[in-house]
Amino acid sequence: MTGDLRAGLPIPADELRTFVLARAAALLDVPPQQVPADRPLADHGLDSISAVALVAEVEDLLHRELDSDLLWEYPTVDGLVAYLAGAHEPGTDAG
Amino acid sequence: MTVDGESGGTGIRELPDAIEAVRRWAARRPSSDALIWVEDPGERRDERLSYAELDEQARAVAVWLRERCPVGSRVLLLYSPVRFIVGFLGCLYAGMVAVPAPLPGRYRHEQRRVRGIAADAEVAAVLTETAHLATVREFAAAGPLAELEILATDGEVGTDPGSWQPPSVHAGTLALLQYTSGSTGDPKGVMVTHGNLLHNTATLLETLRVPAGLRFGGWAPHYHDMGLMAQTLPALFAGSTCVLMEPVSFLKRPLAWLTMIDKYDIGWSPAPNFAYDYCVERISDEQIAGLDLSRWKYAVNGSEPVRVATMRGFARRFAPAGFSADACCPCYGLAEATVFVSGAPPRPLGVARVDAAQLAGHRFRPASGDAGIRELPSNGTAPEYDVRIVDPATRAVLEPGRVGEIWLRGPSVTSGYWRRPEATAQVLGAVTADGDAGYLRTGDLGTVHDGELYVTGRIKEMMIIHGRNLYPQDVEHELRGRHPGLGNVGAVFTLAEPDSSGDDLLVVVHEVTDPRDRPGLARLAGEIRHTVAREFGVGACAVILLRRGGVRRTTSGKIERTAMRELVRNGELTAEHVEVDARWRDLVPVQTTAARRPELV
CATH class of the missing domain: 3.40.50.12780 (ANL, N-terminal domain)
Incomplete structure (x- = not known):
């Protein structure tokens, strides 16, 4: 799976970041500006079901299959986007 | 076939x-x-x-x-x-x-x-x-x-x-x-x-x-x-x-569940209440247009409290896909009775409109007006069980119209817990005040009305969140072990979302060792929410930090979670620090010693 993951993103990273922030905000039912990108989403009340839902939305956007536990490995928006952009090997950065 | x-x-x-x-x-x-x-x-x-x-x-x-x-x-x-x-x-x-x-x-x-x-x-x-x-x-x-x-x-x-x-x-x-x-x-x-x-x-x-x-x-x-x-x-x-x-396939894409029901001609599919809400929230009109749910005869709803609004909302939303409202099938059950206790064949949803104030006094009275009403779904009949509604304290069998603990007897009732004679004796083999023996105490509160079973709440402390059973002791134990800034005493409990019959918003109340460290308290509150989410997979809607002695205990040291819950709900608690989700602020009217209003996150 690593080769696939390092193939990069079909969209610019900042677009992905905006998307993830917007979707996380929708799942948390707060305005996007209230979702900090550098702190674990779980600290703001994102439960495990919403975490799986968020991964599924990212899957749909990027057209690639992701581990449903991805937010466990990369709990912040910034960490998740960096991972998806291929900046990290899987599992080397917990975000 | x-x-x-x-x-x-x-x-x-x-x-x-x-x-x-x-x-x-x-x-x-x-x-x-x-x-x-x-x-x-x-x-x-x-x-x-x-x-x-x-x-x-x-x-x-x-x-x-x-x-x-x-x-x-x-x-x-x-x-x-x-x-x-x-x-x-x-x-x-x-x-x-x-x-x-x-x-x-x-x-x-x-x-x-x-x-x-x-x-x-x-x-x-x-x-x-x-x-x-x-x-x-x-x-x-x-x-x-x-x-x-x-x-x-x-x-x-x-x-x-x-x-x-x-x-x-x-x-x-x-x-x-x-x-x-x-x-x-x-x-x-x-x-x-x-x-x-x-x-x-x-x-x-x-x-x-x-x-x-x-x-x-x-x-x-x-x-x-x-x-x-x-x-x-x-x-x-x-x-x-x-x-x-796989459950995770449903969590990722709830549409996949309904697509499977359609494509594979499934007539019976059970899920906890939250799953029906989740489908309503997550599936679009276009996706519904592509579904045929007309052959789904049993949309069984069980394992957590069933909400009338959920079943009605689901039936309305999926009616264009041919889903019949008669398929909404609330059932009552529990593992101690193998699983199934009561239900009804496909029919219009049975709903009792009862007086909320009377219900709080454990009386099940049909409501007269439009105000102060709670709608409860009927869980159908339990023909293979002897059902008694019993006062949990006196064990007296209650007269019709009263709410009490649901007691069950019948061949599906199990013989108890593996190598746990004491726990088994507490739950099984219960005897009513008038000497009727051999009942299972369910820990659920409810009544029998017109021959049908209604469940109104729980007397046990177990919390059911998204169909999962969580115990306050487990959450409290984990928090104490992970956060040295916490004192030894905390109380975890749930509150009901407005207009719901289930308690599914988790609240953490905990004593702290150093209430003067204000920035430390804010950090601690965030860490607590993180631990709850990471270790138990649920969000804490509020974290309330108290001075030592703030959490009520009995003389024998038992944590009084129900009492703490009432103090929180009634705004009778003053905390050193409160962190509460903005949307649930009204549910947690707790004052802080430092500020008049709780800090919003």
């Missing part, structure tokens, strides 16, 4: 054991699909197992087990939901006791729970599947399971299924230990016999008048009583087909 007028439950109660309930179909319809494991319902990507194949594989596993363990041994089953049933039947075919558990996942809480179950049941072997063999080996090596043999039942079993000999079992033989009760530190396995399985399955199929040949299916996990005994076993005992998908 459907035979008019014939119930799928016909004759099941009279069978000698659960092995025969499945084997008879391997003889009568060997090439029929017993199970379909769906990977992608839209593309119809699936794997199938016929009754003959299922029977042969179960015999091979049984021979393997018998070569290693004595009859009656407990066997731990660590599977993905779709592969589980081969291992489960293998245990039964071997005359052994199946112990289903979730795959030890990433939550330490879950891993501890599986270890606790394995230790309590004193398991003699572990069954799993190839895809998870490495993870299960790693998990087992690190704990008390290190000495046990592990078999991946979908790999090379290496035994001759032809050499299988039926074990000597009867209705009273233990078939499985169902670990849905008890906290992580104190897991309790409900002892379910072959007779319980047969009687309960027959009761479910007959009470709900399920036609023979109706297909079952869904994503409810096998280690949960609903997934095993209200989804898979009724299908197999009735000679029908069970169509399964």
Whole structure:
């Protein structure tokens, strides 16, 4: 799976970041500006079901299959986007 | 396939054991699909197992087990939901006791729970599947399971299924230990016999008048009583087909569940209440337009409190897909009664409009006006049980119109918890004040109105969030262990969302060692929410930090969670620090010593 993951993103990273922030905000039912990108989403009340839902939305956007536990490995928006952009090997950065 | 007028439950109660309930179909319809494991319902990507194949594989596993363990041994089953049933039947075919558990996942809480179950049941072997063999080996090596043999039942079993000999079992033989009760530190396995399985399955199929040949299916996990005994076993005992998908596939894309129901012609699919809300929130009009749900006759709603608004909202939203409101099927059940207690055949949703103020005083009175009303769904009838509504304190049987603890008696009621005589005595064999004996105390509050069962709440402290059972002791224990800034005393409980009948917003109240460290308190509150989310997978809607002595305890030191909950709800608590989700601010009217208003996050 690593080769696939390092193939990069079909969209610019900042677009992905905006998307993830917007979707996380929708799942948390707060305005996007209230979702900090550098702190674990779980600290703001994102439960495990919403975490799986968020991964599924990212899957749909990027057209690639992701581990449903991805937010466990990369709990912040910034960490998740960096991972998806291929900046990290899987599992080397917990975000 | 459907035979008019014939119930799928016909004759099941009279069978000698659960092995025969499945084997008879391997003889009568060997090439029929017993199970379909769906990977992608839209593309119809699936794997199938016929009754003959299922029977042969179960015999091979049984021979393997018998070569290693004595009859009656407990066997731990660590599977993905779709592969589980081969291992489960293998245990039964071997005359052994199946112990289903979730795959030890990433939550330490879950891993501890599986270890606790394995230790309590004193398991003699572990069954799993190839895809998870490495993870299960790693998990087992690190704990008390290190000495046990592990078999991946979908790999090379290496035994001759032809050499299988039926074990000597009867209705009273233990078939499985169902670990849905008890906290992580104190897991309790409900002892379910072959007779319980047969009687309960027959009761479910007959009470709900399920036609023979109706297909079952869904994503409810096998280690949960609903997934095993209200989804898979009724299908197999009735000679029908069970169509399964992974729970995580549903969580990722709820549409996949409904697509599977449509494409695979599923007539019965159960889920907890939250799943129906989740579908309404997450599935678009365009997606609904592509669905045909007209053949879904039993949208069973169970395992957490059923909300009238949820069922109505779901029926309205999916009506354009042909979903019939009559298919909404609230059921009541619990593991201590195998699983199924009460329900009704397809019909318009039964709803009682009762006076909320009277209900708070434990009286069930139809409401007159429009204000102060609570709508409660009927859970149908419980024809195979003696039902009593009892005052939990005095054990007096209450007159009609009163709300009390639901007590049950009947052949589906289990004999208690594995090697827990004290816990068993507390829950089973209860005697009413007038000397009527042999009842199960459910811990649920409710009443019988016009012959139908209504559940109004719980008297136990167990919290049910998204269909999962959580114990406050587990959360409190984890928080104390992880956050040295916390004092020794905390209380975790749930509050009800407005307009709901379930309590599913988790609140943490905890004492702190240093209330003067203001920035430290804010940081601690954030860390607490992080721990709750990471270890238990649920969000804490509020964290309330108190000075020492702030959490009420009884003279014997028992934490008074109910009292703390009332203090929070009534705004009678002053805290050192409060962090509360903005949307639930009104529910948690707690003042702080530092500021007039709680800090919003």
